Amino acid sequence: MPTDDTMQLVYYALLLVVIGGALLFELSGRGSKARRQLALWVVIFAGVTLVAKMWDDGGMSRQQVLADGRIEIPAGRDGHFRLDAQVNGETIRFMVDTGASTIALGPDDARRVGIDPDDLAYIGSALTANGEVQTAPVTLEELAIGDIVDRNVRAWVIGGDLDGSLLGMSYLRTFARVSFEGDRLILER
Known part of the structure; x- marks a missing residue:
């Protein structure tokens, strides 16, 4: 059974893939304006989720x-x-x-x-x-x-x-x- 640390690592890796992919998509200029805006909103949502998770955990600092x-x-x-x-x-x-x-x-x-x-x-x-x-x-x-x-x-x-x-x-x-x-x-x- 995966540990909490493993699951958290998987979560952050997936979040990085989503943010990185959305940024590459946006910066490449490919796709319609609506798709690029959707990708940008995905990045914003993922970033807010990450910040909220860090805030809830008391930050990244651990013992x-x-x-x-x-x-x-x-x-x-x-x-x-x-x-x-x-x-x-x-x-x-x-x-x-x-x-x-x-x-x-x-x-x-x-x-x-x-x-x-x-x-x-x-x-x-x-x-x-x-x-x-x-x-x-x-x-x-x-x-x-x-x-x-x-x-x-x-x-x-x-x-x-x-x-x-x-x-x-x-x-x-x-x-x-x-x-x-x-x-x-x-x-x-």
Whole structure:
């Protein structure tokens, strides 16, 4: 099954082909005026789509995992820090949240990593910005960020509408150093 990175690469390659082809068509002067204008609108639409996708993803910047166990996470446009981690083999986008006690998976992300939220025992509760929610304890078989791999990681599945997942203090405490350098969050093992 293709990864999110592979699909994104295919998307950008196709977008480049569409934009490049439309520009060549327009600049060559071949075809009727209506076809050239249609090609130009395709280029404009593709460009707007690309910019919207980059804006939604927080730009092209992603975390950098360096060989010495150092992770650098640039701040997004909204000031939050987000990172991609492999959870049970699936890429999950986490928001780093120092206000969260633990790792909290939203129902959609839980399903993606092989956990059925409907089959869990919601025995806990958490107070979130959106009010109190029910929580169910789970164990993640594997959580990996680059070469940093942790096994049997405790987490909670949120029994409500959590858009995305949170990487809280229980996981951040596994790092020897958590610091800020300008607009970057630095995690070091």
